[in-house]
Amino acid sequence: MxxxxxxxxxxxxxxxxxxxxxxxxxxxxxxxxxxxxxxxxxxxxxxxxxxxxxxxxxxxxxxxxxxxxxxxxxxxxxxxxxxxxxxxxxxxxxxxxxxxxxxxxxxxxxxxxxxxxxxxxxxxVLHFSFVSEENYKRLRAENSNRTFTVPLLLKPLEYGTLVKCHLKTEWQRFLANKARWILEPLFFRRPSLLGDTDVSVQMLDQFDESFDDFWNRVQDKYRAIVIRDQAFLKWRFTAVSARRYHILVARSPDKMLGYSVIRCANVRGIPTGLILDLLLLDSNQGEEAGVCLTAHAEAFFRSQKMSLIAALMVPGSAEYRVLRLLGCRNLGSVFSPRPFRFAFFVHREDLKSLSVKDWFVTLADFESL
Missing domain, CATH: 3.40.630.30 (Gcn5-related N-acetyltransferase (GNAT))
Structure with missing residues (x-):
């Protein structure tokens, strides 16, 4: 002992x-x-x-x-x-x-x-984790190419609820309400769905075999990614702890172009629509599908009276560009419950060339959502 x-x-x-x-x-x-x-x-x-x-x-x-x-x-x-x-x-x-x-x-x-x-x-051969602020600073000092902050992109949907939850004093709320006419057009606008497109979006009850075929076509889009085949997605998004996930799939007449997994949650008292995963075919048509998926997700969140959309996404990815195009922004710590510090540790020689720029990371890779 x-x-x-x-x-x-x-x-x-x-x-x-x-x-x-x-x-x-x-x-x-x-x-x-x-x-x-x-x-x-x-x-x-x-x-x-x-x-x-x-x-x-x-x-x-x-x-x-x-x-x-x-x-x-x-x-x-x-x-x-x-x-x-x-x-x-x-x-x-x-x-x-x-x-x-x-x-x-x-x-x-x-x-x-x-x-x-x-x-x-x-x-x-490798392990990864979302680390504490203390460990993040230490790891950054040791090797800045092994850890990074994944932006939490946010889009406010309902002005009044956010003001009430985040601004505690009367004068803060007074100023926020005065600024409402400036802020609402910037952050609260509704997306317009693409009019002339052959992309259709469906909401599914479960992950079927077509997700394996889709994964085979996108698996090398990024140099480092958790394998998102049917088996993983069915396990990761099992309805545990009373959670209800919704699967959105974008298709052309002949193939899947992308998918998104979403759910509604209460985060720090704010009704929040979470985009937990978004993965698109590596093509212009894939990005078009991403616009349709995200617009449908927002329409669903609005129907459920959510006040905010949140999505964790690595910069530089096509999925990040799509979310930005639809009005999601990195607002820092304004509404974010925590910074998302991602670190990875390589234990095999042939993987040591991996860097922070190689990874695809979303909320699907965060263990508790």
Whole structure:
């Protein structure tokens, strides 16, 4: 036993699962100082994340106190990625939680060492994660080509709700209402659907086999991307924790041109339409499909009385251009709940040429939405 009484291990049995769910609720639940939308709040969502992933079973490094209770954990979730035109099994690190009794000890160090050993033992070629602000600054100083901030693009839909939620004093609201006539035409305009186009948009109930064919045609559009085939999409967008996802598909008469996955959520008290994933065929027709998909998503969000649209998207991508064209903007921290700091770590020599410019990242790659 170490001097702080904490030992490194892995989650094994029902008792460990119960402790992980309790810690998760304490960290992210409604009574938490920082409530979140983290999905691992029930046995069903735990089983979904650990056991149903088509890339393989997740591993959960933990630290235990002297009673054997889990007081910290960090998920290691396998992910199939496409990098430099080859398929690999990589991993993502997610949902790091340490109970108060494990903080200000060597608990974090032991947990991360256990996580690193698990990466080595599973021969993981690469892992990625959304990291804390502290780790982001450290990683940027060590190697700026391995971490970056993914912009959260936002489009306000309803002026009054946003003013009420974000501006707390009467004088702030007074000034905002005076500026309404200037701001509304800039940010709140409705998109116009393309009139002369053979692109049709449908809302589907599930991901069918056509998503595999679409993935085969777009898989090398970006140099580094989580494989978005039917198996991954069905797993990632399973209706856990009472979530309801909506699938939009754009097609020409003979093929799929792109898709989007959306849902409605309450984020920091604001009814928000989330564009969780948007992937388009690498062509002009694909971008045209993106305009149609995003316009249909906005129309749906308006029908559901959402006040804001949010989409995480890497700059330089065609999907980013489409979102910008439809009025989504990087508004910094004005409405964003947090900065999205993405980092990746390469453990294989032939992947070390990957850089931040190679990645395609959306909210589908963020573990808790």
């Amino acid at each position: 170490s001097s702080d009484g904490l030992i490194a291990d892995f989650a094994h049995d029902d008792r460990d699962i119960d402790r992980i769910l309790i810690l998760n609720e304490s960290e992210y639940g409604r009574a938490s100082p920082n409530p979140s939308t983290d999905v691992v709040s029930t046995r069903a969502s735990f089983t979904w994340r650990r056991d149903q992933n088509p890339a393989g079973q997740a591993i959960i490094p933990v630290i235990r106190n002297h009673f054997g209770d889990v007081v910290g954990f960090f998920w290691l979730i396998p992910m199939r990625i496409r990098a430099q035109e080859k398929n690999y099994v990589a991993a993502t690190g997610a949902n790091l939680v340490i109970a108060p009794e494990g903080r200000r000890t060597f608990g974090y160090t032991k947990l991360m060492r256990n996580f690193t050993n698990a990466l080595r033992d599973t021969k993981t």
